[in-house]
Amino acid sequence: MNKYLKGALEVIYPARCVLCGAVLPLKRENTQKNRTCLCPPCASDFPGIPAEECPHCGGKTETAGFCEFCCKPYAFSAAFALFPYEKVQKGIHLFKYDGVRSFGEGFGQLMAEYLLEYHEELLAETDLLLSVPLHPKKEKRRGFNQTNLLCQEISKETGLLFSADALTRKRDTVPQSTLTPEERKENLKDVFAVAAEVRGKRILLVDDIFTTGTTCNECAKVLYRAGAKEVKVFCLAAAGLKTD
Ligand SMILES: [Zn+2]
Ligand SMILES: [Zn+2]
Numbered sequence: 001m002n003k004y005l006k007g008a009l010e011v012i013y014p015a016r017c018v019l020c021g022a023v024l025p026l027k028r029e030n031t032q033k034n035r036t037c038l039c040p041p042c043a044s045d046f047p048g049i050p051a052e053e054c055p056h057c058g059g060k061t062e063t064a065g066f067c068e069f070c071c072k073p074y075a076f077s078a079a080f081a082l083f084p085y086e087k088v089q090k091g092i093h094l095f096k097y098d099g100v101r102s103f104g105e106g107f108g109q110l111m112a113e114y115l116l117e118y119h120e121e122l123l124a125e126t127d128l129l130l131s132v133p134l135h136p137k138k139e140k141r142r143g144f145n146q147t148n149l150l151c152q153e154i155s156k157e158t159g160l161l162f163s164a165d166a167l168t169r170k171r172d173t174v175p176q177s178t179l180t181p182e183e184r185k186e187n188l189k190d191v192f193a194v195a196a197e198v199r200g201k202r203i204l205l206v207d208d209i210f211t212t213g214t215t216c217n218e219c220a221k222v223l224y225r226a227g228a229k230e231v232k233v234f235c236l237a238a239a240g241l242k243t244d
Contacts, residue, residue: 017042018091018106019083035113037106047114048083055081055238056210064118070241074213076220076231080122081210081238082114088237092208096146104146107236108153111206115158115234122232125202129155129162132207132219133192135172150236151206160204166196167205167219176215184214192222199227210238 015024017039024039035043049055054067056079061067066079088107095103115123131147148164155162173187203223207216210233220231 015102018095018103018110019087021090021094035110037102037109046110047118048087049081049238051118055079055084057241066238074217074220075224076205076216076233079210079213079216079233079235079238080114080119081235082111083237085209085211085237085239088209092237096208101149104149105153107208108150109157111150111234111236112154112157115154122204123158123160125230126160126204126232127201128166128198128203129160130167130203130205130219130223131162131164132205132215133167133169135169137172147206147208150208154206163196166194166198167223168193168195177211181212181214184212188214188218192219194222194226198223200229202230203228203232205231205233207233207235208237210235 016022017024018037019042020039022039035046038046051064052061054061054070056066056070059067064080071079091103094100129151131151134145151162154160169191170193171191173191176184176187179187205216205219210216216233223231
């Protein structure tokens with residue numbers, strides 16, 4: 001878009017902080033790299049989870065990401081998240097249901113920045129970026145797959161290869177949030193399929209919110225079955241164990 005047109009549009013629809021919704025100043029200094037989608041207080045509080053804290057249980061960890069205890073029940077070997085769920089609730093809601101695309105771009109850029117700044121090794125050890133698939137019907141209704149938007153930004157900023165259709169969803173499912181943990185497992189049984197060559201690949205699987213982890217776990221299982229070498233999970237936000 002032409003930069004003057006973009007400027008004019010911003011006067012009418014001012015950009016808002018993706019976390020707290022505060023109206024952002026028109027002239028945004030790019031002093032904090034990609035954090036231009038955040039207001040100054042939110043930008044200085046980034047990432048929202050300290051490196052030595054497990055995003056899921058809040059316990060102390062040796063390395064950034066989920067602690068050993070929280071990873072244990074799952075097929076994937078590691079998991080990372082940028083924010084606690086409460087912090088992104090407002091922004092994610094706008095992003096998911098009101099179709100605010102710029103929020104997707106903002107969140108994706110923040111995820112990319114987090115990888116570039118704190119996970120150089122993880123970046124170097126990843127062959128392929130995949131997103132948790134939405135059912136096509138749902139995607140059509142919503143107009144876009146929010147997780148794909150995150151992946152597109154991450155790919156653009158980090159150079160990681162992203163495949164939007166390597167993982168597919170075979171049928172529509174009831175929203176996971178309405179179900180008990182047992183029902184969640186049943187609901188997702190045989191739902192995902194791998195539609196590309198992933199043999200020997202080290203995969204970073206992206207989702208927006210990590211709650212019980214059932215969805216990511218099911219995706220990881222089918223990827224391993226298809227020959228993936230390693231599957232790690234990267235989410236925008238994680239809900240704590242207590243909020244499940
Ligand atoms: Zn803010
Ligand atoms: Zn933990």
